[in-house]
Structures are given as C-alpha cells and as structure tokens.
Amino acid sequence: CVLLTLGLCLCSSPPEDYVYQYKAQCYFRNGTDNVRLLWRHYYNLEETDYFDSDVGLFIAKTELGKPSADYWNSQKExxxxxxxxxxxxxxxxxxxxKPFTIDRKSQPNVKIVNTKTLDLEHENLITCFVGGFFPPLIKVTWLKNGIEEGEQVTSSELxxxxxWTFEIHxxxxxxxxxxxxxxxRVEHSSLQQPVYLNWEPDVSESARNKMLTGIIGFVLGSIFIIVGLVVYLRSKKTMAHFSSVQNENLM
Incomplete structure (x- = not known):
C-alpha cells in the first residue's frame, strides 16, 4: 500500500486564534487498480470530519464535525x-x-563498531550502524560464528x-x-542480495593491553619495594650509627 498526502493550512490572527487544515490522502493498492481517497478536515489539530471514497460520503469524527459532515453531504456537486x-x-x-516514492531506492551503508573497550572476560557491546537507506523497511541480523543471535540483540527505533533516508542501530x-x-547481515529492497559485514575482534591487542597493564603494575610495585627497602636500610644504618655514638659517649 502506498500513501500520497496533500495538505493545506489556514490560520487566523489574534484575538480569535484558530487553525483549520485539510489533508488529502491517496492509498494505492496494486498500483492504481484499487485507490482509496480520504479527505480529512482538522480544527486546531483535531480531526473533525472526513470524506471516504469507499463510502462516498463525509463522516463526522467529533460533535463539532457533525454539522460540517451533514452540510457537505447535502451538497450534491x-x-x-x-x-x-x-x-x-x-x-x-x-x-x-511514483519515481520519488515507489521507485526511489537508496542502498544502506553498514558499519560495525565495538562501543566498549574489548574485554575477553566480560560482556562486550557491538553495534551495527545501518544508514542512508530508503524505503524504511529493513531487516538487520547479527550472526556469531555463523549462528543467528536473538536474545542478546537490541535495536534502536527507526x-x-x-x-528521505533512514538509519537504525x-x-x-x-x-x-x-x-x-x-x-x-542486512536485507533491503534496494539490494539484489543481502549485505554481510564481518567483524573479528583484535584479541591479540586485548592481550597486549592486559600484558602491558601487568608489566606496568609489576614495575611500579618493584619501584615501591626498592624505594621502601632503600629507606629502610638507610634508617637502619642511621640508627646503628646513632647507637654507636651513644656507646662511645658513655665510655
């Protein structure tokens, strides 16, 4: 089903502010074989009455719209x-x-980003960014080692x-x-076949980072131990010297 919308807005000036709008919506099913027209009337953003081509009459939606619908239904012309x-x-x-709606297609751009620092021991959050596509209907699927993931997958709104393009995360x-x-995996009507974008985590980099962190910790710990040992030995040497001086004075 394809929808084509036309509209008009009329506004008054103070002190009696109001907004009157009409909206014509054409619904196409199977091209132009089955067409439905809805001609809607709005007063201050509230729909009051509308014409339905399937019925051939105006239909009131509010109490305010009843006089309007009755009036238009009495006008044969x-x-x-x-x-x-x-x-x-x-x-x-x-x-x-049709060329700008039904026939218009824009292929999606796909990018994968690890939104957290890679950690082999805890949960990681990997995001597939899909953007620049039209029409909006699209299917995005995550596969881990070739197996489709389900429960662990969440999606943003469209x-x-x-x-005239859309994106989804x-x-x-x-x-x-x-x-x-x-x-x-991305499936879209603009593509002849699904797009598969692979991502392999750089586990070696994660291991290097952990090893580097361990080395830095070891070096810092060693420095503190050495400094503490030096301070202790100096303190002990000073105490020994002070004790020797005291003994000489007593003699």
Whole structure:
C-alpha cells in the first residue's frame, strides 16, 4: 500500500486564534487498480470530519464535525467532485510521484563498531550502524560464528535523517573468545542480495593491553619495594650509627 498526502493550512490572527487544515490522502493498492481517497478536515489539530471514497460520503469524527459532515453531504456537486477526485487527484498524480516514492531506492551503508573497550572476560557491546537507506523497511541480523543471535540483540527505533533516508542501530551484547567471528547481515529492497559485514575482534591487542597493564603494575610495585627497602636500610644504618655514638659517649 502506498500513501500520497496533500495538505493545506489556514490560520487566523489574534484575538480569535484558530487553525483549520485539510489533508488529502491517496492509498494505492496494486498500483492504481484499487485507490482509496480520504479527505480529512482538522480544527486546531483535531480531526473533525472526513470524506471516504469507499463510502462516498463525509463522516463526522467529533460533535463539532457533525454539522460540517451533514452540510457537505447535502451538497450534491461537492460529493460528485470528491468522488471524482479518486481519478482527478489520486490516479492523476500517481505517475508524477511514483519515481520519488515507489521507485526511489537508496542502498544502506553498514558499519560495525565495538562501543566498549574489548574485554575477553566480560560482556562486550557491538553495534551495527545501518544508514542512508530508503524505503524504511529493513531487516538487520547479527550472526556469531555463523549462528543467528536473538536474545542478546537490541535495536534502536527507526531514525529519519531528514533527506528521505533512514538509519537504525542494532546492538549485540556478548562475550568474546579467541577465534570468534561476528557478522551483521542486512536485507533491503534496494539490494539484489543481502549485505554481510564481518567483524573479528583484535584479541591479540586485548592481550597486549592486559600484558602491558601487568608489566606496568609489576614495575611500579618493584619501584615501591626498592624505594621502601632503600629507606629502610638507610634508617637502619642511621640508627646503628646513632647507637654507636651513644656507646662511645658513655665510655
């Protein structure tokens, strides 16, 4: 189903502020074979009544909309015009809007980031960033060593970029062992086949970092021990010298 929306807004000036809007929505099913037109009226952002081409009449949604719906339903010329709008508005504009809506496709960009410092002993959070795609329907899956992950996967809401493209962030929280391989699989209508982006953690770097941390700790500990030993020996030597001087004075 494809939706095409047209709209108009009329506003008054103080002291009696109000906003009156109408919105025409064309729903296309199977191209132009089955078209439905909804012509909606709003007063101060609240929908009051609407015309439904499937019914052929105006329908009130609020008490305020009942007089309006009754009035428009009594206008034979207006009803004929709205019923004809399925062809004069919806089907007429379909070929002009189709290249920018139905036919428009933008392939997703995929990137994997480890959002935490790599730790082999605790949970890691790996994020698959998928952006720049259109239409918005997309499927993103995490695979660990070729097996699809489920419970440990969370996803952000679908985000609009403001340029008719979308993005989504899909996170996998998992422990990482040496030799593990992670894959972000993306399926989208703009792609002839799914995109597979692999990520292998640099376990050697993690091990080097831990080894470096251990070495630094060992060196610092050794320095403190040596300094303490030197201070102790000097203190002991000073005490021995002081005791010797006292003994000589007594003699």
């Amino acid at each position: 207006t009803l004929e015009q709205k019923r004809a709008a399925v062809d004069t508005v919806c089907r007429h504009n379909y070929p002009f809007d 985000l609009q970029n403001g340029d 899909v996170m996998l929280e998992t422990t990482i062992k040496h030799g593990d391989t992670f894959t972000c």
